[in-house]
Amino acid sequence: MDAKKVEKISKALADPNRLLILKELRKNKNCLYCTDVYEFVDLTQPSISHHLKLLTDAELIIPTKEGRNMKYELNNKMIDQYVNFLQALKA
Amino acid sequence: MDAKKVEKISKALADPNRLLILKELRKNKNCLYCTDVYEFVDLTQPSISHHLKLLTDAELIIPTKEGRNMKYELNNKMIDQYVNFLQALKA
């Protein structure tokens, strides 16, 4: 994983609301609908949409269109790659 | 590790110059002097000082005063704790 990607993922993780989203994703068996997010994140719809976009752009979550809803799943592989980079720092 | 700490560490990792510093720290057997940083980071002294402070505040590096120099060492334990948080997201 190159430095630019690490930077992007780190930025995506550097916000309390986005961390909340990831935590809830885990709770919900790594699957979440956009509408669900309004329940635990105290922001307007455009803001939530923005945060989900940043997480998606960092490939930490993977979106799927389901009718007029969006389904989000955690991307375990990307987390693994990010962790690998961090572990390599210690080597 | 609580969300605030994760946020702080993520922010510290979300900058190309700080990532460079961490990478060079690894190269130099996890030990670096402030003066060394000028060689590979193209910023002025106050900026470098600022970045080192953010990394220190996040406890990713541990500073030691050695005469008029500062020695910086990577804090493996903090990286481990951060990695643990990330791994727990997948669980």
Add this chain to the structure above:
DNA sequence: TTGATACATTCAAATATTTCGATGTATTAA
């Protein structure tokens, strides 16, 4: 003690990020 070196701090400008109102698009229900 004086000058130089190493680093920190302060302040302000430039830049990036976060947030939301307004609005647009796609899908579904009636």
Add this chain to the structure above:
DNA sequence: TTAATACATCGAAATATTTGAATGTATCAA
């Protein structure tokens, strides 16, 4: 086809981060 729902996008304001010039402090060398 019309109205409602789900979400995206745009634009602007508020806030945070990054950067460097100026300056301060501590240490060392002469």
